[in-house]
Amino acid sequence: AQSVTQPDARVTVSEGASLQLRCKYSSSVTPYLFWYVQYPRQGLQLLLKYYSGDPVVQGVNGFEAEFSKSNSSFHLRKASVHWSDSAVYFCAVSISNNRIFFGDGTQLVVKP
Amino acid sequence: GGIITQTPKFLIGQEGQKLTLKCQQNFNHDTMYWYRQDSGKGLRLIYYSITENDLQKGDLSEGYDASREKKSSFSLTVTSAQKNEMAVFLCASSINGPFNQDTQYFGPGTRLLVL
Numbered sequence: 001a002q003s004v005t006q007p008d009a010r011v012t013v014s015e016g017a018s019l020q021l022r023c024k025y026s027s028s029v030t031p032y033l034f035w036y037v038q039y040p041r042q043g044l045q046l047l048l049k050y051y052s053g054d055p056v057v058q059g060v061n062g063f064e065a066e067f068s069k070s071n072s073s074f075h076l077r078k079a080s081v082h083w084s085d086s087a088v089y090f091c092a093v094s095i096s097n098n099r100i101f102f103g104d105g106t107q108l109v110v111k112p
Numbered sequence: 113g114g115i116i117t118q119t120p121k122f123l124i125g126q127e128g129q130k131l132t133l134k135c136q137q138n139f140n141h142d143t144m145y146w147y148r149q150d151s152g153k154g155l156r157l158i159y160y161s162i163t164e165n166d167l168q169k170g171d172l173s174e175g176y177d178a179s180r181e182k183k184s185s186f187s188l189t190v191t192s193a194q195k196n197e198m199a200v201f202l203c204a205s206s207i208n209g210p211f212n213q214d215t216q217y218f219g220p221g222t223r224l225l226v227l
Contacts, residue, residue, distance in 0.1 A: 044216075
């Protein structure tokens, strides 16, 4: 069975600092991997997704994520966060034509 | 571009009441989804539909009904609201699917509170 774990419920960083949000998945095959962001009182929006190829995938607003097969991870990174990045970030995994599973989310708080 | 509209934005119900949530999309997407989001938790799939009049159960379908009246609309019914229930219901759509690499586009949600 596939599953996804986001070990950090809440992450607080200062504006301008670098960011890493962790995501670990469990799957017998390499899944499709996604990061979504949810701003307050809005639905989820796709940041980036990965299927194959270069393990570092670029997304919107300066976000990137790195796939690691050996670590079963797909961590999200940003070099310098802005206050507007404060939101809840969801990692999700899916096997082709199977269910998509969302992690519990990580709330990012960016301090001025 | 397109948009997903969910109505109502807020829904307050009474215990035992039947409540209906509506979702419209103008992407012309084939697949639509209903998710439930509880505070501090990820999304759980309630129902999905791959085309008009199709209906597939998700992991959390008990206590809910759904209806895909036409390609652009997908409604969800809470058959008997539970006292003190509080959750956000998110509607989504994808061009093909279900659950392949296509991006899912989400509506803003309907916030449910049962008194």
